[in-house]
Amino acid sequence: MFEAINWPADMVPSRSPIHFTNELEVAASPEKIWSLLVDHRAWPSFYPGVEHVELLDGHNSLRLGTRFETNLAGQDVFASVQEFEPVKRIAWGGYPKAAEGSKAYHAWIITPTPRGCHLWTEETMQGPFWIELAKPAPDVFWRTHEKLLADLAEVATGRAGAPQG
Template structure:
């Protein structure tokens, strides 16, 4: 299985009105998945709706504490990397620019398998902005993450095949 997400207490699933998980077996190495997740230039190739990621503070790749801006779930957001264990786990927390009191925490766990790796992603969301969006389309966040996993897997598998 996997180690539990290291939720900030205030973003724990038991305290969040929106909580969902997605998972997928991927025929690509944890290293390839990790390189894609930590490379902001790669995000537009697999992250639904992301056209660019701007790392702040002069960083070129994601690392512990990296602050960034992007568009996630159709929202311009500020976020920072909260968990960072190379090849294993990464998580970021942030908020939409138009609704600072609405928060989200998105974590990834990568587990090696005989055929590649198992990806687990989990997110909690709080605040009126996210709740209103969820009321309009109850499955939108979960469905977006399903597509995210499928697209990430496709890009990773294609990348590994092109190197072979």
């Protein structure tokens, strides 16, 4: 059912001390989910902790190669879109500005279902910066992405607080 992530060789899960996946069935079309993921202006409505996203290449929305700055996990982050298959998959990789040697790669796969779509998100993180952030609560990034999926589903379906199946 799922396609493999096109991991950069240095970010594969087996080489990453932090690796997690999250998934959710959503009663929204793949097109609706996609439109929210590629619209940087929509991110603050569903992405936990995101207050701004600035596209750096003059693009109006995310696309292959788009470089952007945002605040993720409480950190100012620089990233670029590295996978882009419209309405199916998108991934970006980047690093916190405070620790360029610590990297992250975050991928999304959207699969149509009879009731809407299945969202799969997977991330790998490397470097001392991310490891230190995770020490007090090792599942912090996984929990944040659980909330991300729930909030994205809520925005996509227009049903605040409605449970997703």
